[in-house]
Amino acid sequence: xxxxERWPTSRLLSTAARLVEISWNEKLKNIGLTHAGVxxxxxxxxxxxxTQAALAEVAxxxxxxxxxxxxxxxAHGHVSRQRSDSDRRSHMxxxxxxxxxxxxxxxxxxxxxxxxxxVDTAKLREELRIVVRGLAGLGKPxxxxxxxxxxxxxxxxxx
Numbered sequence: 001x002x003x004x005e006r007w008p009t010s011r012l013l014s015t016a017a018r019l020v021e022i023s024w025n026e027k028l029k030n031i032g033l034t035h036a037g038v039x040x041x042x043x044x045x046x047x048x049x050x051t052q053a054a055l056a057e058v059a060x061x062x063x064x065x066x067x068x069x070x071x072x073x074x075a076h077g078h079v080s081r082q083r084s085d086s087d088r089r090s091h092m093x094x095x096x097x098x099x100x101x102x103x104x105x106x107x108x109x110x111x112x113x114x115x116x117x118x119v120d121t122a123k124l125r126e127e128l129r130i131v132v133r134g135l136a137g138l139g140k141p142x143x144x145x146x147x148x149x150x151x152x153x154x155x156x157x158x159x
Contacts, residue, residue: 031102041079080094
């Protein structure tokens with residue numbers, strides 16, 4: 001890549017993100033997942049069964065986009081959707097046992113992607129959390145804790 005020393009930080013960040021996502025998606029394809037699917041499954045692992053609309057909101061995607069993602073996950077047996085008893089217009093989404101196993105494999109595959117580069121992933125994660133918190137208007141909690149906690153190297157995102 002020509003003269004990366006002169007690239008603005010935003011270009012380095014977006015290029016790195018794209019390259020990680022491309023590499024991870026290649027690995028995820030082998031287990032019937034996509035990056036978007038993993039995000040949905042991480043939310044479900046953290047929150048339990050929730051409505052499709054709430055899942056889309058937490059994942060910060062449009063309901064239609066989440067519907068497409070869930071259709072793919074459901075076809076692979078990673079999630080189940082059932083009409084809500086309290087509101088027949090909405091669907092409750094649940095992570096299946098097969099989905100939990102696939103999510104654990106996806107976390108391992110992500111670690112494998114990042115292991116290809118000599119970088120301190122813990123430090124990188126902290127710096128990225130600072131960027132996300134700052135740009136999302138979340139700020140740093142007064143007690144200094146890292147909330148909302150993002151997925152570490154061993155488990156799903158806690159939302």
